Amino acid sequence: MNVEGSYIIELAGETLHLHGTGAMYWPAAKTLFCADLHIGKAEHFRKNGVNLPGMTNSNNYWKLTELFQAFAPERVIFLGDMVHSRRNTEWDSFVDFMDNFPGIKRVLIKGNHEVDEDNLYREGGFEVLEELIAGPFRLRHEPLELGDTKQYVLCGHIHPAVRMYGKGRQSLKLPCFYATDTQCVLPAFGEFTGTHVVRPNREDRIFVLADQKVIELKGN
Numbered sequence: 001m002n003v004e005g006s007y008i009i010e011l012a013g014e015t016l017h018l019h020g021t022g023a024m025y026w027p028a029a030k031t032l033f034c035a036d037l038h039i040g041k042a043e044h045f046r047k048n049g050v051n052l053p054g055m056t057n058s059n060n061y062w063k064l065t066e067l068f069q070a071f072a073p074e075r076v077i078f079l080g081d082m083v084h085s086r087r088n089t090e091w092d093s094f095v096d097f098m099d100n101f102p103g104i105k106r107v108l109i110k111g112n113h114e115v116d117e118d119n120l121y122r123e124g125g126f127e128v129l130e131e132l133i134a135g136p137f138r139l140r141h142e143p144l145e146l147g148d149t150k151q152y153v154l155c156g157h158i159h160p161a162v163r164m165y166g167k168g169r170q171s172l173k174l175p176c177f178y179a180t181d182t183q184c185v186l187p188a189f190g191e192f193t194g195t196h197v198v199r200p201n202r203e204d205r206i207f208v209l210a211d212q213k214v215i216e217l218k219g220n
Contacts, residue, residue, distance in 0.1 A: 177207040
């Protein structure tokens with residue numbers, strides 16, 4: 001299967017699809033991974049006097065619908081910070097959206113922004129975990145220090161990006177998948193989440209998101 005907008009790699013002996021939306025798909029387990037949606041961020045900021053566009057969550061829904069149709073996963077695992085803060089109406093809308101896909105199992109790996117009681121997420125149809133070992137992967141929210149695990153870590157939290165420089169003084173910051181020999185950090189899936197510029201070592205691999213495609217940078 002070769003889905004438009006995806007880039008196929010191998011990590012920990014498994015084939016993975018990196019998608020231009022920032023999601024990752026694991027075909028052998030029929031599992032989709034997304035990190036850092038920050039559902040409810042727009043409403044949270046509007047309540048505090050910052051007017052974010054109303055299309056923020058709608059764009060997330062369009063992207064998830066595209067992924068569900070393209071990959072037909074049996075399970076989606078959100079790698080933390082699925083929500084931005086405490087429950088608001090955007091959470092209720094998100095649950096209603098996910099209910100349109102009853103055949104997809106929902107799993108939440110808790111992040112630092114999941115501050116409500118776990119029962120809220122369970123009532124929304126999510127299995128709630130601190131971490132999960134799945135095959136060769138250790139699924140969690142925050143990256144680990146090197147050497148802390150035998151499994152290959154898939155995580156989010158830092159919203160990785162790299163800064164690209166052109167001729168002259170112009171530069172462009174692009175979100176990316178950031179893969180080392182022990183873990184891969186997924187880009188933030190949500191809209192208006194901000195990014196953190198990473199400084200990869202020469203042996204690390206960087207896959208930038210550009211024009212809804214995934215492009216591997218060579219010779220970091």
